[in-house]
Amino acid sequence: MSASETRTGQQADRYAVVGNPVAHSKSPYIHTQFAAQTGERVEYDRLLAPLDGFVEHVQAFRAAGGRGLNVTVPFKLEAHALAHKLSPRAAAAGAVNTLRFDEDGIYGDNTDGFGLVRDIEVNLGVSLEGARVLLLGAGGAARGVVLPMLERRPREITIVNRTAPKAHALLAQFEGAAGEFGCLLNGGGPHAIYLDPVDAKPYDVIVNATAGSLDAALPECDERAFGAGTLAYDMMYGAQPTVFMRHAQALGARAADGLGMLVEQAAESFFVWRGVRPEGAPVLAALREQLAAQAA
Ligand code: ATR
Numbered sequence: 227m228s229a230s231e232t233r234t235g236q237q238a239d240r241y242a243v244v245g246n247p248v249a250h251s252k253s254p255y256i257h258t259q260f261a262a263q264t265g266e267r268v269e270y271d272r273l274l275a276p277l278d279g280f281v282e283h284v285q286a287f288r289a290a291g292g293r294g295l296n297v298t299v300p301f302k303l304e305a306h307a308l309a310h311k312l313s314p315r316a317a318a319a320g321a322v323n324t325l326r327f328d329e330d331g332i333y334g335d336n337t338d339g340f341g342l343v344r345d346i347e348v349n350l351g352v353s354l355e356g357a358r359v360l361l362l363g364a365g366g367a368a369r370g371v372v373l374p375m376l377e378r379r380p381r382e383i384t385i386v387n388r389t390a391p392k393a394h395a396l397l398a399q400f401e402g403a404a405g406e407f408g409c410l411l412n413g414g415g416p417h418a419i420y421l422d423p424v425d426a427k428p429y430d431v432i433v434n435a436t437a438g439s440l441d442a443a444l445p446e447c448d449e450r451a452f453g454a455g456t457l458a459y460d461m462m463y464g465a466q467p468t469v470f471m472r473h474a475q476a477l478g479a480r481a482a483d484g485l486g487m488l489v490e491q492a493a494e495s496f497f498v499w500r501g502v503r504p505e506g507a508p509v510l511a512a513l514r515e516q517l518a519a520q521a522a
Contacts, residue, residue, distance in 0.1 A: 236267055238267040238268055238269040239266075239267060239268055239269070239293045239499075240269050240270075240287075240290075240291060240292045241268060241270045241271075241292065241293055241294050241295065241296070241499065242270060242271040242272060242273040242287065242292065242295055242296070243270075243271075243272055243273065243296040243297075243298055244273040244274075244275050244283060244284065244287075244295050244296070244297055244298070245273075245274070245275070245297070245298035245299055246274060246275055246276065246277055246299075246300065246301070247274070248272045248273065248274050248298065249274070251272055251298065253270070253272075253298075253492060254271060255513075256488070256492045256509055257496060258270055259504075259508075259512070260492070260504035260509065263504050263505060263508070263509075264496075264500070264502045264504050266496075266500050268496075268499075268500070273287060273295070275301065277300070280304045280305075284305075288327045292327065293326070293327055293499065294324070294325055294326040294327055294498075294499045295324075295325045296323060296324060296325075296492070296495055297322055297323050297324070297325060302323055302336075302366065303321055303366075305321070305323070305325055305334060306319075306321050306322040308322075308325070308332060308334070309325065309332050309333060310330075310331030310333070311331060311332070311333050312333075312334045313333075313334070313336065314373070315335070315336050315337075315339060315370075315373050315374060316334050316335050316336040318372070318373040318399075318400075319336040319338070319366075319369055319370035320366070320369055320370075321336055321366050321369070321370060322335065323335075323338055323491065324336065324494075324495040324498050324499075326498055326499055333498075335495075335498050337491040337492075337494035337495050337498065338370045338487070338491050339371035339372070339374030339375065340374045340490070340494045341486075341487045341488070341489070341490035341491025341493070341494055342371050342374065342375075342433070342459070342461065342487045342490075342491075343371070343374045343375060343377075343378055344490040344493075344494070344506070345459075345482075345484075345486035345487045345489075345490045345506075346431065346457065346459060347378070348490075348507075349490070349506065349507060349510065350457060350459075350482055350486070352457045353378075354378035354379070354380045354431065355378055355379050355380065356380065356381050357380045357381060357430035357431055358380070358381055358382045358384075358429045358430050358431075359375060359380045359382065359429065359430065359431045359433065360383075360431070360432040360451055361375075361383055361385045361386070361433050361435060362387070362432065362433065362434045362435060362445045363434065363435035363436035363437075363445065364385060364393040364395070364396045365392070365435070365436070365437065367435040367437070367461055368385070368435035368436075369396060372385075372396065372399075372400050372403075373400070373403060376400065376403055376407045376409055377407065379407055379409060380409055380431075381409065381410070382412065383410075383411050384411075384412045384413075384429075385397055385411065385412075385413060388436070388445065393413055394413050397413040426448050426450035426451065427453075428450070428451060428453025428454075428455060428456050429451050429452075429453075429456055430455065430456065431457045431459065432451060432452065432456060432458045432459065432474070432479070434458070434459065434460045434461060434462070434468075434470045435461050438469075438470065439460055439462035439464075439468040439469065439470055440462065442468075442469050444469050444470055444473055445470070449477055452473075452474050452477035452478065452479040453477075453478060454479070456474070456478075456480065457480050457481075458470065458474030458475075458481045458482070459481075459482045459483075460481070460482070460483050460484060461484040461487060462484050463483035463484045463485040463517075464483070464517075465518075465520045465521040466521055467481065467483065468483060471483060485510060485513055485514065486506070486510050488513075489509050489513065492506075493505075493506045493509075
Protein backbone atom coordinates (compact mmCIF):
# COMPACT_ATOMS: atom_id res chain seq x y z
CA MET A 227 0.00 0.00 0.00
CA SER A 228 1.52 3.34 -0.99
CA ALA A 229 1.67 6.23 1.46
CA SER A 230 -1.13 7.99 -0.39
CA GLU A 231 -3.55 5.07 -0.21
CA THR A 232 -5.90 4.46 2.64
CA ARG A 233 -6.68 1.02 4.02
CA THR A 234 -9.69 0.83 1.72
CA GLY A 235 -7.35 1.23 -1.24
CA GLN A 236 -8.65 4.67 -2.22
CA GLN A 237 -6.22 7.46 -3.04
CA ALA A 238 -5.83 10.04 -0.31
CA ASP A 239 -5.81 13.70 -1.35
CA ARG A 240 -2.44 15.33 -0.81
CA TYR A 241 -1.82 18.53 1.14
CA ALA A 242 1.28 20.00 2.77
CA VAL A 243 2.70 22.96 4.62
CA VAL A 244 5.30 24.87 2.62
CA GLY A 245 7.83 27.09 4.35
CA ASN A 246 11.49 27.68 5.11
CA PRO A 247 12.24 26.45 7.71
CA VAL A 248 9.40 23.96 8.03
CA ALA A 249 10.83 21.04 10.01
CA HIS A 250 9.35 22.36 13.28
CA SER A 251 5.82 22.74 11.87
CA LYS A 252 3.02 21.16 13.87
CA SER A 253 0.65 21.33 10.89
CA PRO A 254 1.22 17.70 9.74
CA TYR A 255 0.30 16.46 13.22
CA ILE A 256 -2.75 18.72 13.42
CA HIS A 257 -4.11 17.84 9.98
CA THR A 258 -3.50 14.12 10.47
CA GLN A 259 -5.60 14.37 13.64
CA PHE A 260 -8.30 16.27 11.75
CA ALA A 261 -8.34 13.63 9.00
CA ALA A 262 -8.73 10.83 11.56
CA GLN A 263 -11.44 12.77 13.37
CA THR A 264 -13.53 13.51 10.26
CA GLY A 265 -12.76 10.39 8.21
CA GLU A 266 -11.56 12.55 5.32
CA ARG A 267 -9.00 10.83 3.07
CA VAL A 268 -6.18 13.28 3.49
CA GLU A 269 -2.41 12.90 3.48
CA TYR A 270 -0.40 15.86 4.78
CA ASP A 271 3.35 16.48 4.48
CA ARG A 272 6.01 19.14 4.94
CA LEU A 273 7.44 20.90 1.90
CA LEU A 274 10.72 22.77 2.32
CA ALA A 275 11.06 25.33 -0.48
CA PRO A 276 14.30 27.21 -1.10
CA LEU A 277 13.98 30.93 -0.41
CA ASP A 278 14.13 31.69 -4.14
CA GLY A 279 12.06 28.69 -5.24
CA PHE A 280 8.60 29.06 -3.73
CA VAL A 281 6.59 29.29 -6.96
CA GLU A 282 8.42 26.37 -8.63
CA HIS A 283 7.85 24.16 -5.59
CA VAL A 284 4.19 25.01 -5.38
CA GLN A 285 3.64 24.38 -9.09
CA ALA A 286 5.49 21.04 -8.91
CA PHE A 287 3.35 19.96 -5.95
CA ARG A 288 0.21 20.98 -7.83
CA ALA A 289 1.34 19.21 -11.04
CA ALA A 290 1.95 16.03 -9.02
CA GLY A 291 -1.70 16.05 -7.91
CA GLY A 292 -1.47 18.09 -4.69
CA ARG A 293 -4.82 19.62 -3.70
CA GLY A 294 -3.75 22.44 -1.43
CA LEU A 295 -1.08 23.99 0.77
CA ASN A 296 -0.66 25.81 4.02
CA VAL A 297 1.88 28.55 3.61
CA THR A 298 4.15 29.71 6.38
CA VAL A 299 7.15 31.98 6.89
CA PRO A 300 8.48 33.57 4.70
CA PHE A 301 6.17 32.86 1.77
CA LYS A 302 2.77 34.34 2.69
CA LEU A 303 3.23 37.40 0.47
CA GLU A 304 4.41 35.30 -2.48
CA ALA A 305 1.39 33.03 -2.01
CA HIS A 306 -0.83 36.12 -2.11
CA ALA A 307 0.76 37.13 -5.42
CA LEU A 308 0.47 33.61 -6.83
CA ALA A 309 -3.25 33.12 -6.20
CA HIS A 310 -5.60 33.75 -9.12
CA LYS A 311 -8.50 34.44 -6.80
CA LEU A 312 -8.46 35.75 -3.20
CA SER A 313 -10.98 35.55 -0.38
CA PRO A 314 -11.94 38.99 1.03
CA ARG A 315 -10.04 38.23 4.25
CA ALA A 316 -6.89 37.28 2.31
CA ALA A 317 -7.18 40.47 0.25
CA ALA A 318 -7.53 42.53 3.45
CA ALA A 319 -4.63 40.71 5.11
CA GLY A 320 -2.40 41.17 2.07
CA ALA A 321 -1.11 37.66 2.76
CA VAL A 322 -2.19 34.08 2.11
CA ASN A 323 -1.73 31.10 4.44
CA THR A 324 -4.00 28.67 2.57
CA LEU A 325 -3.87 27.72 -1.11
CA ARG A 326 -6.46 25.49 -2.74
CA PHE A 327 -5.88 24.14 -6.22
CA ASP A 328 -9.19 24.33 -8.06
CA GLU A 329 -9.84 23.26 -11.65
CA ASP A 330 -10.08 26.88 -12.74
CA GLY A 331 -7.05 28.18 -10.84
CA ILE A 332 -5.39 28.76 -7.49
CA TYR A 333 -7.59 30.07 -4.67
CA GLY A 334 -5.84 31.98 -1.87
CA ASP A 335 -7.30 32.42 1.61
CA ASN A 336 -6.08 33.58 4.99
CA THR A 337 -7.40 31.73 8.03
CA ASP A 338 -5.05 33.23 10.65
CA GLY A 339 -7.40 35.97 11.85
CA PHE A 340 -10.37 33.61 11.92
CA GLY A 341 -8.24 31.22 13.99
CA LEU A 342 -7.44 33.94 16.49
CA VAL A 343 -11.06 35.02 16.82
CA ARG A 344 -12.28 31.45 17.23
CA ASP A 345 -9.66 30.68 19.86
CA ILE A 346 -10.59 33.79 21.83
CA GLU A 347 -14.35 33.29 21.58
CA VAL A 348 -14.80 29.50 21.58
CA ASN A 349 -11.79 28.03 23.37
CA LEU A 350 -11.22 30.89 25.81
CA GLY A 351 -14.87 31.92 26.09
CA VAL A 352 -14.40 35.68 25.66
CA SER A 353 -16.88 37.41 23.37
CA LEU A 354 -15.48 40.14 21.14
CA GLU A 355 -18.90 41.65 20.55
CA GLY A 356 -18.97 45.04 22.23
CA ALA A 357 -15.44 44.52 23.60
CA ARG A 358 -12.66 47.10 23.84
CA VAL A 359 -9.72 45.59 22.01
CA LEU A 360 -6.12 46.74 22.01
CA LEU A 361 -4.00 45.46 19.15
CA LEU A 362 -0.24 45.74 19.66
CA GLY A 363 1.70 45.76 16.40
CA ALA A 364 0.99 46.83 12.84
CA GLY A 365 2.91 44.29 10.73
CA GLY A 366 1.60 41.39 8.69
CA ALA A 367 0.28 39.48 11.69
CA ALA A 368 -1.74 42.46 12.91
CA ARG A 369 -3.11 43.26 9.45
CA GLY A 370 -4.41 39.70 9.14
CA VAL A 371 -6.57 39.85 12.25
CA VAL A 372 -8.28 43.23 11.88
CA LEU A 373 -11.07 42.22 9.48
CA PRO A 374 -12.03 38.96 11.27
CA MET A 375 -12.10 40.94 14.54
CA LEU A 376 -14.25 43.71 13.08
CA GLU A 377 -16.71 41.07 11.89
CA ARG A 378 -17.33 40.20 15.56
CA ARG A 379 -18.40 43.81 16.15
CA PRO A 380 -16.15 44.95 18.99
CA ARG A 381 -16.95 48.39 20.39
CA GLU A 382 -13.46 49.63 19.72
CA ILE A 383 -10.14 48.44 18.33
CA THR A 384 -7.15 50.55 19.26
CA ILE A 385 -4.05 49.87 17.18
CA VAL A 386 -0.68 50.87 18.61
CA ASN A 387 2.75 50.21 17.20
CA ARG A 388 6.36 51.08 18.01
CA THR A 389 6.60 52.78 14.61
CA ALA A 390 3.53 55.03 14.69
CA PRO A 391 3.13 55.66 10.93
CA LYS A 392 2.63 51.93 10.35
CA ALA A 393 -0.24 51.92 12.85
CA HIS A 394 -1.76 54.89 11.08
CA ALA A 395 -1.45 53.18 7.70
CA LEU A 396 -3.19 50.10 9.06
CA LEU A 397 -5.88 52.26 10.56
CA ALA A 398 -6.44 54.03 7.24
CA GLN A 399 -6.80 50.70 5.44
CA PHE A 400 -9.61 49.55 7.72
CA GLU A 401 -11.43 52.81 8.45
CA GLY A 402 -14.16 52.13 5.91
CA ALA A 403 -14.68 48.59 7.11
CA ALA A 404 -14.80 49.74 10.74
CA GLY A 405 -17.60 52.18 9.98
CA GLU A 406 -19.49 49.44 8.18
CA PHE A 407 -19.33 47.29 11.33
CA GLY A 408 -20.20 50.22 13.62
CA CYS A 409 -16.82 50.05 15.30
CA LEU A 410 -14.41 52.81 16.20
CA LEU A 411 -10.74 52.57 15.36
CA ASN A 412 -8.31 54.82 17.14
CA GLY A 413 -4.74 55.22 16.04
CA GLY A 414 -3.54 56.61 19.34
CA GLY A 415 -2.53 60.11 18.27
CA PRO A 416 1.01 61.52 18.39
CA HIS A 417 2.09 59.27 21.27
CA ALA A 418 1.03 56.16 19.45
CA ILE A 419 2.97 53.73 21.60
CA TYR A 420 1.29 55.04 24.74
CA LEU A 421 -2.36 55.12 25.50
CA ASP A 422 -3.82 58.51 26.05
CA PRO A 423 -4.05 58.88 29.87
CA VAL A 424 -7.78 59.60 29.57
CA ASP A 425 -8.25 56.13 28.03
CA ALA A 426 -5.79 54.40 30.34
CA LYS A 427 -8.17 51.84 31.75
CA PRO A 428 -8.24 48.08 31.34
CA TYR A 429 -9.13 46.66 27.95
CA ASP A 430 -11.26 43.54 27.55
CA VAL A 431 -8.79 41.95 25.14
CA ILE A 432 -5.19 42.84 24.36
CA VAL A 433 -3.59 41.02 21.44
CA ASN A 434 0.17 41.01 21.06
CA ALA A 435 0.69 40.82 17.29
CA THR A 436 4.25 42.14 17.44
CA ALA A 437 7.19 39.93 16.64
CA GLY A 438 8.60 40.87 20.07
CA SER A 439 8.13 37.45 21.69
CA LEU A 440 10.47 35.89 19.14
CA ASP A 441 13.40 37.61 20.86
CA ALA A 442 11.81 37.87 24.31
CA ALA A 443 11.06 41.59 23.89
CA LEU A 444 8.06 43.17 25.54
CA PRO A 445 6.16 45.68 23.38
CA GLU A 446 5.74 48.98 25.20
CA CYS A 447 2.24 49.41 26.53
CA ASP A 448 0.68 51.42 29.34
CA GLU A 449 0.34 49.06 32.32
CA ARG A 450 -3.10 50.50 33.08
CA ALA A 451 -4.40 48.76 29.98
CA PHE A 452 -4.17 45.43 31.86
CA GLY A 453 -6.72 44.54 34.54
CA ALA A 454 -8.36 41.56 36.22
CA GLY A 455 -10.97 41.38 33.46
CA THR A 456 -8.44 41.54 30.63
CA LEU A 457 -7.58 38.65 28.34
CA ALA A 458 -3.98 39.23 27.21
CA TYR A 459 -3.38 37.12 24.13
CA ASP A 460 0.06 36.52 22.64
CA MET A 461 -0.04 35.24 19.06
CA MET A 462 3.24 33.43 19.77
CA TYR A 463 3.54 30.26 21.83
CA GLY A 464 6.25 28.13 23.33
CA ALA A 465 6.90 25.53 25.99
CA GLN A 466 7.03 28.36 28.56
CA PRO A 467 4.77 31.43 28.85
CA THR A 468 6.09 34.35 26.78
CA VAL A 469 7.41 37.55 28.41
CA PHE A 470 4.22 39.29 27.34
CA MET A 471 2.11 36.65 29.09
CA ARG A 472 4.17 36.85 32.26
CA HIS A 473 3.96 40.64 32.22
CA ALA A 474 0.17 40.52 31.79
CA GLN A 475 -0.23 37.97 34.58
CA ALA A 476 1.91 40.07 36.91
CA LEU A 477 -0.54 42.93 36.26
CA GLY A 478 -3.49 40.71 37.19
CA ALA A 479 -4.70 39.83 33.69
CA ARG A 480 -5.55 36.43 32.28
CA ALA A 481 -2.97 35.37 29.68
CA ALA A 482 -3.15 33.04 26.69
CA ASP A 483 -0.66 31.99 24.04
CA GLY A 484 -1.22 31.42 20.33
CA LEU A 485 -1.32 27.63 20.30
CA GLY A 486 -5.10 27.64 20.00
CA MET A 487 -4.88 30.11 17.11
CA LEU A 488 -2.52 27.70 15.35
CA VAL A 489 -5.00 24.85 15.73
CA GLU A 490 -8.04 26.91 14.77
CA GLN A 491 -6.45 28.43 11.67
CA ALA A 492 -5.64 24.86 10.64
CA ALA A 493 -9.23 23.77 11.26
CA GLU A 494 -10.46 26.60 9.05
CA SER A 495 -7.96 25.65 6.30
CA PHE A 496 -9.25 22.08 6.51
CA PHE A 497 -12.76 23.47 6.06
CA VAL A 498 -11.67 25.55 3.05
CA TRP A 499 -10.24 22.41 1.43
CA ARG A 500 -12.72 19.75 2.47
CA GLY A 501 -15.97 21.55 3.35
CA VAL A 502 -15.91 19.75 6.71
CA ARG A 503 -15.07 21.51 9.96
CA PRO A 504 -12.99 19.51 12.45
CA GLU A 505 -13.06 20.05 16.20
CA GLY A 506 -10.04 22.08 17.32
CA ALA A 507 -10.36 21.58 21.07
CA PRO A 508 -9.18 17.93 21.38
CA VAL A 509 -6.19 18.56 19.12
CA LEU A 510 -5.32 21.67 21.11
CA ALA A 511 -5.46 19.64 24.33
CA ALA A 512 -3.10 17.02 22.87
CA LEU A 513 -0.64 19.67 21.68
CA ARG A 514 -0.78 21.36 25.06
CA GLU A 515 0.18 18.09 26.71
CA GLN A 516 3.09 17.65 24.30
CA LEU A 517 4.34 21.17 25.08
CA ALA A 518 4.02 20.56 28.82
CA ALA A 519 6.05 17.35 28.45
CA GLN A 520 8.75 19.34 26.64
CA ALA A 521 8.81 21.94 29.40
CA ALA A 522 9.06 19.33 32.18
P1 ATR B 1 4.73 39.94 11.23
O1 ATR B 1 4.36 39.44 9.87
O2 ATR B 1 5.11 38.88 12.22
O3 ATR B 1 3.69 40.86 11.79
P2 ATR B 1 6.31 42.23 10.55
O4 ATR B 1 5.39 42.56 9.41
O5 ATR B 1 7.77 42.37 10.36
O6 ATR B 1 6.09 40.74 11.03
O7 ATR B 1 5.85 43.10 11.81
C1 ATR B 1 6.46 42.96 13.05
C2 ATR B 1 5.68 43.78 14.07
O8 ATR B 1 6.26 43.58 15.36
C3 ATR B 1 5.73 45.27 13.81
O9 ATR B 1 4.56 45.86 14.30
C4 ATR B 1 6.95 45.68 14.66
O10 ATR B 1 6.98 47.02 15.03
P3 ATR B 1 7.63 48.14 14.04
O11 ATR B 1 6.59 48.41 12.99
O12 ATR B 1 7.90 49.29 14.93
O13 ATR B 1 8.88 47.50 13.49
C5 ATR B 1 6.70 44.83 15.88
N1 ATR B 1 7.88 44.59 16.71
C6 ATR B 1 8.93 43.78 16.45
N2 ATR B 1 9.79 43.78 17.49
C7 ATR B 1 9.27 44.61 18.44
C8 ATR B 1 9.66 45.02 19.75
N3 ATR B 1 10.81 44.59 20.29
N4 ATR B 1 8.86 45.87 20.44
C9 ATR B 1 7.72 46.34 19.88
N5 ATR B 1 7.28 45.98 18.65
C10 ATR B 1 8.04 45.13 17.94
